[in-house]
Amino acid sequence: xxxQRRAAASxxxxxxxxxxxxxxxxxxxxxxxxxxxxxxxxxxxVDDLTAQLAANLGLLAFRVAFERWxxxxxxxxxxxxxxxxxxDLRTRAAQFSDP
Amino acid sequence: xxxQRRAAASxxxxxxxxxxxxxxxxxxxxxxxxxxxxxxxxxxxVDDLTAQLAANLGLLAFRVAFERWxxxxxxxxxxxxxxxxxxDLRTRAAQFSDP
Numbered sequence: 428x429x430x431q432r433r434a435a436a437s438x439x440x441x442x443x444x445x446x447x448x449x450x451x452x453x454x455x456x457x458x459x460x461x462x463x464x465x466x467x468x469x470x471x472x473v474d475d476l477t478a479q480l481a482a483n484l485g486l487l488a489f490r491v492a493f494e495r496w497x498x499x500x501x502x503x504x505x506x507x508x509x510x511x512x513x514x515d516l517r518t519r520a521a522q523f524s525d526p
Numbered sequence: 527x528x529x530q531r532r533a534a535a536s537x538x539x540x541x542x543x544x545x546x547x548x549x550x551x552x553x554x555x556x557x558x559x560x561x562x563x564x565x566x567x568x569x570x571x572v573d574d575l576t577a578q579l580a581a582n583l584g585l586l587a588f589r590v591a592f593e594r595w596x597x598x599x600x601x602x603x604x605x606x607x608x609x610x611x612x613x614d615l616r617t618r619a620a621q622f623s624d625p
Contacts, residue, residue: 451554454553454554454557455550455553455554457557458553458556458557476590476614476615476618477618477621479586479590480583480586480615480618480619480622481622483582483583483586484579484582484619484622487578487579487582491575491578515575516575516579517622519575519576519579520579520583520619520620520622521619521620522576523579523580523583523616523619
């Protein structure tokens with residue numbers, strides 16, 4: 428997630444938004460990454476449901492962080508956005524757990 | 527989610543597993559449903575991040591419930607599976623919120 432990648436990602440987003448087939452490919456890529464994360468966690472002994480939830484939360488955190496990072500100033504590094512997005516989601520996940 | 531739907535769903539899953547293009551369509555459908563839920567929650571005043579998280583959790587709960595229901599006895603009604611899957615996910619979400 429360097430400034431160079433940022434410029435490329437910015438162009439990519441404009442293209443993806445305009446082309447529904449490419450947008451679908453992006454969605455499928457996210458679905459595959461989510462499955463891969465869940466499988467990897469499961470192989471490491473995490474129970475299946477926790478693995479699926481963690482994979483979904485992790486990918487959502489990445490997507491949220493990425494979107495915020497694209498809207499931020501050009502010299503902003505990516506990692507703090509990832510940490511903040513994950514923390515934001517964890518705070519909200521805690522709220523869901525209260526019946 | 528009636529016994530009739532169950533039989534159809536069972537056949538559908540066999541076909542989906544065997545055909546990657548149909549599997550991808552299913553993944554895209556899930557992605558669209560997730561977006562629709564998030565948009566609907568957002569329109570009702572839920573903040574964007576909570577809406578996205580709730581949509582993801584909700585769809586995951588549905589998928590988990592559906593998978594368990596397909597493996598259960600033929601006369602089992604669906605709703606208890608949905609409630610259990612959602613509660614299981616909420617319990618795990620609470621664990622993620624502890625840093």
